[in-house]
Structures are given as C-alpha cells and as structure tokens.
Amino acid sequence: MATEFQCQDSMPCHNQQVNSASTPxxxxxLRSGDPIGDRAEGTSxxxxxxTLLARHAHPxxxxxxxxxxxxxxxxxxxxxxSDSGDSNNYDAPAGDSFLGECELSGQIGTQLKLLPxxxxxxxxxxxxxxxxxxxxxxxxxxxxxxxxxxxxxxxQLPYKECMVTTPTGYKYEGVKFEKGNCGxxxxxxxxAMEQGLRDCCRSIRIGKILIQSDEETQRAKVYYAKFPxxxxxxxxxxxxxxLSTGNTVIEAVKVxxxxxVQPSVIILLSLFSTPHGAxxxxxxxxxxxxxxxxxxxxxxxHFGQKYFGTD
Numbered sequence: 001m002a003t004e005f006q007c008q009d010s011m012p013c014h015n016q017q018v019n020s021a022s023t024p025x026x027x028x029x030l031r032s033g034d035p036i037g038d039r040a041e042g043t044s045x046x047x048x049x050x051t052l053l054a055r056h057a058h059p060x061x062x063x064x065x066x067x068x069x070x071x072x073x074x075x076x077x078x079x080x081x082s083d084s085g086d087s088n089n090y091d092a093p094a095g096d097s098f099l100g101e102c103e104l105s106g107q108i109g110t111q112l113k114l115l116p117x118x119x120x121x122x123x124x125x126x127x128x129x130x131x132x133x134x135x136x137x138x139x140x141x142x143x144x145x146x147x148x149x150x151x152x153x154x155x156q157l158p159y160k161e162c163m164v165t166t167p168t169g170y171k172y173e174g175v176k177f178e179k180g181n182c183g184x185x186x187x188x189x190x191x192a193m194e195q196g197l198r199d200c201c202r203s204i205r206i207g208k209i210l211i212q213s214d215e216e217t218q219r220a221k222v223y224y225a226k227f228p229x230x231x232x233x234x235x236x237x238x239x240x241x242x243l244s245t246g247n248t249v250i251e252a253v254k255v256x257x258x259x260x261v262q263p264s265v266i267i268l269l270s271l272f273s274t275p276h277g278a279x280x281x282x283x284x285x286x287x288x289x290x291x292x293x294x295x296x297x298x299x300x301x302h303f304g305q306k307y308f309g310t311d
Contacts, residue, residue, distance in 0.1 A: 008167055018185070040140060069173050098296060108279045111133075112290045115152055121145065121293055129300050138306050145271055146196040146241070153269045153291050154200060157181055182228055186240040186252050189304030193239040193269060207231065209252045220251040232260025236267070243273035243292070246280035255286055263287040272299045 034163045115121060127133050127141040159175045166172055183206040194206055207227035228234065236256060240249055249268060256266060257309045262289040273292045277299070281290060305311035 025182065090244040108275070109286065111282055111286065111288060112278050112292075112295070113152075113156075114295065115148060115291070117293075121148065125272075125294060126309075128303070135306060135309060142192065142241075142271070142303070142307055143196060146193050147199065148267050149271060149291060149293060150196045150200055150237075153267055154269050156289060156291065157235055162207045167241065180234045182183050182207065182234045183229060183237045183239060184209060184227065184231075184252070184256070186238070186248060187224070188308065189241050190239040190306045191239060192304070197237065197239065209255055211248050211251050220247045222255055224253055225255050225260055227256075231256070234261075235265045236261055238266055238268045239270075240268065242299050242301055242303050243268075243270050243277035243281070243290075243309075244301055245274075246277040249277075249281050251283050253281075253288065267291060271303070272296065274299050 025106060026029060091122070124141045124145040127137055128145065134142075154177070158178045160178055162174055162176050164172050164174055181204060183194065183201075183204055185191050185194050185206060185208055187208055187210040191208075196254070197204060198205065205228045208224065209222065210224035211220050211222050213219065238252065238256070240252070253263060253266060257263065263285040266285075266288050268281070268290045270290065270292045271294075273290070273295050274297055275295055276297075278290055278292070278295060281288060302311060
C-alpha cells in the first residue's frame, strides 16, 4: 500500500555559520575541533557540537546537529525583474552569512529543505561560484551537484512495498516508486537539470515552461508551456537551478495549477536560493516543497550563461 505523499520532517540544522561581526561570546576562545557544551536557553536541552572550519576564509562555524534556532537577520533586498539564472547578480552587503535550516524554518517554513552540508557539496558550490573556473570544471561540478539534488528530490516521492524473488529463490520484501511522476524544467537554465533527472529515471516524462521578463512591464510572462497530458494526476519535480526573486517560479507554478496540478505535489529542485526568493515562493504557495543546497543573499545568477556557454 502506498505511503501518503507528504513532506518529510525537517532535516537537522546545518549549513549554519556564525557571522564574524556578531557579538563575541563570553565563552573562552576555541581551537579547531573543540566541542561546545550545553547552552542554557530556557528549558532547552539540545546539544550542539560546533567545529571551527579553519580552512574557510572567515571564522565561520558549521552546526552538525540540531540546535536552538537563533534570530540572525538577513537583509532582504528589493526584487529584481527576473528570477532567471541569466539576470544580474543579487547583491548583498558584506558580512551576510548562511542560514541554518532551523533558522530558515522559523523565518520561511518547514517546506524549505536543505541538503545535509558536507565538504563535497561545499567544494562543488565553491567551483560554481568561482569566476575563474573553466567552463569544463563549471559544468562538471554543476552536473554533480544537480545529481545530488535530484537524488534527494526522489526521496520525497511516494513509494509502495513490493515482493521480488532473488536468483537463489528467496523472497525479498522491498519498495518501488509509484508510477505517476514527471519532471518540468523552466527554460532555459532549468534544462541543465534534465539530464540529471533522466540519469536517475530513464523513462520519466519531462515538460517545459518558458518564462521571460516583459520588456515594457518588467514582469514575468509565460511564452511557452508543454506538459504530459495527464500531468494533473502526477507528482511534479519542478527544475530551476537559481532562485533569486522567486518571480519566475511563482509564474510557473500558476501555470501548473491551471493544468490541474496541486501545489502539494510539486517539489521544486534548485541548487541555490536567496532568502527572499524562497520566502516569496512559500508565501505564495505554502504547500509547495523547495529542495536546495544553499540559502544565501548572493546567488550565482551567471549559472545559465556559463553552463550553456553564452557568457
């Protein structure tokens, strides 16, 4: 019997770094690898283990386990005209830091999910953001990161139990994905994620949406949309690598709703997101699930141009 399609519980806090300009802690200074004990905040008994990342350019720390959510503020700038990966950079003042998922859950909601951070993902993010990276290195790193996001996105899909027979004649109780899933890429940068989805699901159907900013009104406008005819009965993996303002994704979801798709069965797969972009989407569609690797005020909006070689 199929399991109910619903969002999984929020992953542990991660990707959370402390701004070097924040108020100094009364605790003694730490050396690399030193653990931090309990923090007496109300009745909370949550244990936090922080490890200094000395290899980074600034003294940020990474939270490995769940901890009490802080109240760090992020400067949310005015929206740009387009959420396209080909738009200008989303500027932010120096000193802005990454937000952990606990903190994001308090500001945005539990529908926003982050991949568990590790050095492999951090390196891929670094190469993609590096303006001196060659296009070959950029594409290789982007494809690897896309694959990780797609794999985690598949974990959000429903499955059902099944029984198979092994070559030795034994019965094995396993699971398999339910039928009725499809992908939808938002052109053009979203097309970079299609191959990663096909590598995991060979026969999956993929629709397309083309949305661009109107030259006169500067508002996102739908120019093309093509989906499987029964998309209203499917779970949708919506693919768009860079969430800057969220305008493009919001328009794409509206088109899907017009074709009978419920926001609760849409999983948005992205690589990078700004706090403003994620918040805008969740506020417009509280039931949608957003899966990304990083939430940061500055998104690598050159992604589409460099991936397709038009930079």
